[in-house]
Amino acid sequence: MRAVFPEGFLWGVATASYQIEGADFEDGKGPSIWTDFSHRPGKVNSGDNGDVACDHYHRFSEDIELMKQLGVNSYRFSISWSRVLPEGRGKINRKGSDFYNKLIDRLLEVGIQPMVTLYHWDLPLELHRKIDGWESRDMRHYFGDYSSLVFSEFGDRVKHWITLNEPYCSSHVSYLWGEHAPGKRDLKTSLTVAHNLLLSHGEAVRRFREVVKDGTIGLANVSTFVEPATDSKEDRWAARIRDQFINGWFFETPITGEYPSELFKRFNDAGVQPLIEDGDMDLISTPFDFWGVNYYTRNVIRKEESSILGSEVVQGELAKTEMGWEVYPEGLEAFLYKTFKEYGKKPIYITENGMACKDKLTDGFVEDFERVDYMKRHFSSALSALKAGVDLRGFYVWSLLDNFEWSYGYSKRFGLVYVDYEKGLKRIPKRSYYYYRDFLERD
Numbered sequence: 063m064r065a066v067f068p069e070g071f072l073w074g075v076a077t078a079s080y081q082i083e084g085a086d087f088e089d090g091k092g093p094s095i096w097t098d099f100s101h102r103p104g105k106v107n108s109g110d111n112g113d114v115a116c117d118h119y120h121r122f123s124e125d126i127e128l129m130k131q132l133g134v135n136s137y138r139f140s141i142s143w144s145r146v147l148p149e150g151r152g153k154i155n156r157k158g159s160d161f162y163n164k165l166i167d168r169l170l171e172v173g174i175q176p177m178v179t180l181y182h183w184d185l186p187l188e189l190h191r192k193i194d195g196w197e198s199r200d201m202r203h204y205f206g207d208y209s210s211l212v213f214s215e216f217g218d219r220v221k222h223w224i225t226l227n228e229p230y231c232s233s234h235v236s237y238l239w240g241e242h243a244p245g246k247r248d249l250k251t252s253l254t255v256a257h258n259l260l261l262s263h264g265e266a267v268r269r270f271r272e273v274v275k276d277g278t279i280g281l282a283n284v285s286t287f288v289e290p291a292t293d294s295k296e297d298r299w300a301a302r303i304r305d306q307f308i309n310g311w312f313f314e315t316p317i318t319g320e321y322p323s324e325l326f327k328r329f330n331d332a333g334v335q336p337l338i339e340d341g342d343m344d345l346i347s348t349p350f351d352f353w354g355v356n357y358y359t360r361n362v363i364r365k366e367e368s369s370i371l372g373s374e375v376v377q378g379e380l381a382k383t384e385m386g387w388e389v390y391p392e393g394l395e396a397f398l399y400k401t402f403k404e405y406g407k408k409p410i411y412i413t414e415n416g417m418a419c420k421d422k423l424t425d426g427f428v429e430d431f432e433r434v435d436y437m438k439r440h441f442s443s444a445l446s447a448l449k450a451g452v453d454l455r456g457f458y459v460w461s462l463l464d465n466f467e468w469s470y471g472y473s474k475r476f477g478l479v480y481v482d483y484e485k486g487l488k489r490i491p492k493r494s495y496y497y498y499r500d501f502l503e504r505d
């Protein structure tokens with residue numbers, strides 16, 4: 063099926079720094095908010111943390127060889143801000159930047175194009191402690207300075223950049239639901255954080271234009287297909303409002319320069335709306351080049367007036383992954399089409415798509431047929447979107463390796479490659495790795 067995708071289409075795998083690198087205290091790296099959070103009792107399953115993770119910091123050559131054998135032409139990874147700027151600002155840590163220079167150079171040597179995420183949730187702990195991290199409006203300046211630094215360091219070789227991975231998670235999962243670092247639970251704070259993240263996104267785009275003249279930059283969002291539990295007027299309204307919260311807040315706002323009006327009014331009436339200062343919405347809507355769509359599943363929504371969102375998520379009836387997420391490839395095509403049509407007709411990359419399975423080693427191998435089926439169905443959905451006119455430019459499977467799945471620790475496996483945490487982090491390609499390799503090989 064690969065042959066029917068456009069020439070130059072990017073087929074890749076995706077990872078993130080805190081989830082795979084390890085070496086969390088090595089070679090001058092500063093702690094992040096996830097260093098702190100994962101070491102707090104009760105925050106992460108089984109007390110797991112990213113101190114070692116997949117030890118990618120030391121094994122990156124082996125992991126690039128796995129990508130080369132797989133046949134991908136691109137690799138999406140994130141830079142650990144506190145590895146290059148241990149305190150989030152000030153003096154660069156050369157050993158940290160050297161790691162990424164070696165990684166990027168090796169990728170290019172084997173014909174793999176890097177796509178680099180500036181921020182995938184691992185904020186330097188010093189910024190959190192000294193200026194309250196993302197709660198501070200000043201973060202846009204520090205994120206801008208960090209962005210300018212890495213653009214200058216790597217922008218000669220890295221031509222595809224993402225400012226933020228899922229500001230929805232960095233705000234609401236982290237400051238409203240409290241499941242991610244720093245684990246706070248307050249809606250007004252969460253909306254303030256979301257505002258500061260979007261300001262920082264805009265600032266990074268402006269810095270990018272000053273430094274990298276021949277590259278492209280985008281924003282990668284949670285992209286959950288939202289639909290009503292019933293066709294009732296109440297549930298259809300509830301789904302619309304919930305869609306504005308999960309998706310519209312981070313897709314519509316950077317395009318229009320305005321928050322989704324219905325939901326913003328609800329928040330304003332409740333006195334929890336973010337404080338917007340002159341120039342903020344212009345900065346947030348600084349024009350950028352592409353969307354990153356992180357699609358996994360759908361949310362089925364019904365009206366629930368006791369919630370400020372006026373809704374609750376209900377369990378759908380479809381088969382679910384180990385995360386309890388429904389397998390719903392149809393939602394990918396619909397989401398891609400809506401994003402392309404309604405949010406600026408920008409090129410789109412599927413920057414994450416994958417599933418957690420009950421991966422078990424049997425005679426030294428993992429027959430993850432469910433993941434093969436999931437991939438086939440989502441590849442097919444992506445092709446349908448392309449045929450419907452969506453300017454889809456690439457597809458990154460989450461993830462190359464089993465890795466640190468945030469508050470679930472190492473209990474959830476998303477990798478095409480099994481990581482044997484009991485036996486020296488040995489890498490063992492699964493059935494899905496070979497499916498993807500054959501898919502990429504076949505014309």
Ligand SMILES: CO[C@H](O)c1c[n+]2c([nH]1)[C@H](O)[C@@H](O)[C@H](O)[C@H]2CO
Pocket residue numbers: 078081227228283284285286356357358359414460467476
């Ligand atoms: C609804 O899923 C989210 O969009 C989402 C899923 N995922 C993500 N975001 C994050 O970007 C990754 O770091 C996670 O490892 C990955 C798997 O959980």
